[in-house]
Amino acid sequence: MKFYTLIVSCFFIFNGTAQNKFFSEDALTTVGAYYYPEHWDESQWNRDFKKMAEMGFEFTHFAEFAWAQLEPKEGVYDFAWLDRAVALAAKYNLKVIMCTSTATPPVWLVRKYPEVLKTNYEGTKEDHGSRQHPSFSNEFYRAYSLKMIGELAKHYGQDKRIIGWQLDNEPRSNVDYGQDAEKRFRQWLKDKYSNIKNLNKAWGTDFWSGTYTDFQQINLPNHLQWGMNLYQRLDHTRFCDNETATFLDDQARAIRKSSQNQWITSNYIPMYDVRYIGKSAELDFVSYTRYMVYGEDKGIGAKGYRLGNYLRIAMANDYFRSISKNYGVMELQPGQVNWGKINSQPLLGAVRLWLWNVFAGGSKFECAYRFRAPIYGYEQYHYGILSYDGVTPTPGGLEYQQFASDIKKLRKLYKGSAVPRIYKNRKTAILYDPDNAAAINQNKQTTEWDTEAHVLKYYGALKSFGAPVDFIKEDVDFSQYPILVVPAYQQIDEALVKKLQDYAQNGGNLIISCRTGHQDKQGHLWEAPFAQPIYDLIGSKIKFYDLLPPHAPDTVTAENKSFSWTSWGEILSPNKGTEVWGTYKGDFYEGNPAVVHRATGKGMVTYVGVDTQNGELEKSVLKKAFDKAGITIESYPPGVLVEYRDGFGIAMNYSDHPYTIKLPSDVRIIIGSREIATAGVLIWQTAAD
Incomplete structure (x- = not known):
């Protein structure tokens, strides 16, 4: 169902019901930047908003950490300063995302009501001066926060200059050992x-x-x-996640008492083993935060650390888009940060690359954190769109400006959302449940196991094939996907096994990995042979599993190639008629199967019982499965990503070498060239298929 109300200056579309879309398709996406009026002398606001608009930004973002300014004394509200900021933004056709400030309560509140602060297990309370230190489990804090939010919503809920609301900031799982948390946990x-x-x-x-x-x-x-x-412990983590999700829901309900035509979201950090992401039923859609260069990843090549992991944005896109069809990126790194392990400068062009990477997944907006670089506080040395003088654009700021200009160029060319049939034919789902990941992570059995890295081995291979990917839950219709990957899905029940069997019988191509089906939905091992409920599905028994120390890897051989492994290996005993695609080598079970495959009905099931060190076996198995399914794939090198959206193709190069892409002769190149440099981007318009 589609219902559009055009807000011309910003291209944002919204409607009060969560079922409807909020964004114009022909606007493609829109670009904004965080601004903190309370951080800067008011005499500079007009200059700053004028500059923001001149650089192509279409919205800004207020009041995220401003509770002390909004309510300087208990029950005394001051919105006059924020009114002036909203008015100045509107003067330059900048729409506003308004935020709740629940990550940073004012000092008067935490001193008068110290019970609102989180308590750690040893009994020490967190204190004022940081952020995300109050407890979502404290019943007074929940109630008082909603009172403040209600007043803010009464003031701005009917204001057409306000397009939407962000709840809290990068909400985390609420881990608190206070009295209210214990009482609520028991209930x-x-x-x-x-x-x-x-x-x-x-x-x-x-x-x-x-x-x-x-x-x-x-x-x-x-x-x-x-x-x-x-x-x-597992139930406690579920409870902590639920406290966060329900607190966000309470905030959304408080806002909707006064606001019917503004959307509501929150900006999550992409963590794939927490359950509050996507669980807040009252949000209209989700958004996420993404930083790429902060000393955590080497990237590709000697200077790859200046670009970051090329799957980092792609996976967040595919994960969050599956939670809500609309999604946005509320914080995207504009340059050097201050809080990482090693705060290197990004490569020139990196910020632009990240923006196009976000866009390629379907994002409806990209927001820079932040417009002006801070000159005091914890985030000193963190880059903004403008440098410390508040006037000079940073390199990343200029790249945001270029991106905003290029989006306006694409809007003029937009003709619809068609994508090539060959791309749609590769559509793949990854069955993923964060509860499974959390359960595995608290009982790994080996230091060599990494759940997210295991999933990335399959995901990275799929992206190298040029496949569009959705992360899905069990309640989704599997039949819409020619390929379904089920990695390390530990907890199952009979209904899921039957649904997977039916999917394959009816023509689906199913790839399942190790650590699947070991437990029931309560996390108990089956009172049966190990993982027995999946034996008929995969066409094999599982004799036992092995775990190797890091100094003593063994190998699996498949198609005359050897693949090293240590973290997890299941020794299989296939049924008659089940093909063996890989066998173990180097230990007492040498020659036993590690990978099996069988045809069933109109489809196929492949089981990969081992987790290899570099993922090359997993990639080769996926390739063989695609080949057997008759699905044509690409072979992009690591670091090269190609996506389609809104009738445009987007190719991005995170690798350390130029890459020349092959395109049909009838495509129209809009930005870039077929030879894509490191950090380069190529945009083309696809012909109708």
């Missing part, structure tokens, strides 16, 4: 399990005399205590 458990008998069964408390007779006996678990009940 959460009671709501989930109904009675203590059910909880004892789910947690397996007969083990080590852990049985409870009343919910009041249950404390918040110490995750550092050796041997602490795994399922109590």
Whole structure:
């Protein structure tokens, strides 16, 4: 269903119901920047907003950390300064995203009500002067925050200059050991399990005399205590995530009492083992934060650290887009940061590359953090669009300006959202549940295992094939995807096994990896041979699994090639008619299968029982599966990404060498050339397929 109301100056489209879209298709995307009026002398605001508009920005972002200015005393609100900032932004046709300030309560609040501060397990409270130090579990804080948010919404909820709301800032899982958190945890458990008998069964408390007779006996678990009940810990992480999700929902409901025509989102950090991301049912859509160069990744080549991991933005796009069809990037690095391990300068062109990478996934907006570089506070040395003088654009600022200009060029050429059929034919889903990842991560069995890295081996291969990818949940219709990858999906039930079997029987091509199907949905191993519920599905038994120390890797051989592994290997015993695609070499089970494949109905199932060190086996298995399915793929080198959206092709080069892309002769090149330099981008318009 589509309902569009055009707001000409910014191209934002919104409607009060979550079912409708909020953005004009022919606007493609829009560009904005954070601004903190409270950080700068008011005499500079007009100059700054004028410069922002001149550089091509279409919206700005206010009040994220401004609670102390919005409510300087308890119950006393001051919106006059913010009114003046909104008016000046509007003078230059800049729309505004308004924010709730719940990450930074004012000092008067935390001194009068110290119970609102988070308490760690040892009993020490966090203190004023930082951010994200209040507890979402503290009932007074939840209620008082909503009072402040309600006043803000009454003031701005009908203001057409305000296009939407961001709740909190980079909300985290609420881990607090205060009294309210413990009380709410006990109630959460009671709501989930109904009675203590059910909880004892789910947690397996007969083990080590852990049985409870009343919910009041249950404390918040110490995750550092050796041997602490795994399922109590797992439920505690679920509870902490739920506290964050429900607090965001409460904020959204408070805003909607006064606002019907403004969208509501929050800016999540892409973490793939937390459950509050996407769980807040009251958000209209999700947005995320992404930083690329901060000393965490070497990238590709000697200077790759100046560009970052080429899958970092791509995976966030594909993950968040699957949560809500609309998504945006609320914080995108404009240059050097101050808070990383090693705060290197990005490569010239890197910021522009990241912007196009975000756009390529379907983002509806890209927002720079921040417009002016701060000159005091914790984030000194953090770049902005403008440098410390508040006048001179930084290199990244100029790249944002160029991107905004290029988007306006694409808007004039937009003719629809058609993409090449060959691209659509590769459409692939990755079945992913953060609860599975969290469960594995707290019980890895080996220091060599990395859940996210395991998923990336499959994801990276798919992107090298030029495949569009969605991360999906179990309730999605699998049949819309020619290829379905199920990596390390530990917890299953009969319904999921049947759904996977039906998918393959009806023509789907299913690839499943190791660590799948070991447990039921309560996290218990089956009272049966290891992972038995998936035996019929994969056409093989699993004899046992092995884990190798880092100094003693072994190999798997497939198609006359050897692949090294250490972290996880399942030794398979295939049924008659199941093909063997790879075998172990180098230990007492040498010659036993590691990878098996079988046809079933109109489709196929491939099981990869090993996690290799560099992912090349996983890539070769995927390629073979695509070939058998008759799906044509590309072979892009690491660092090269190609996507399509809105009738445009976008090629990006994160590698350390130029790359020449082959394109049909009838495409129209709009930006760049077929030879794409490092940090380069090529944009072309596709012909109707």
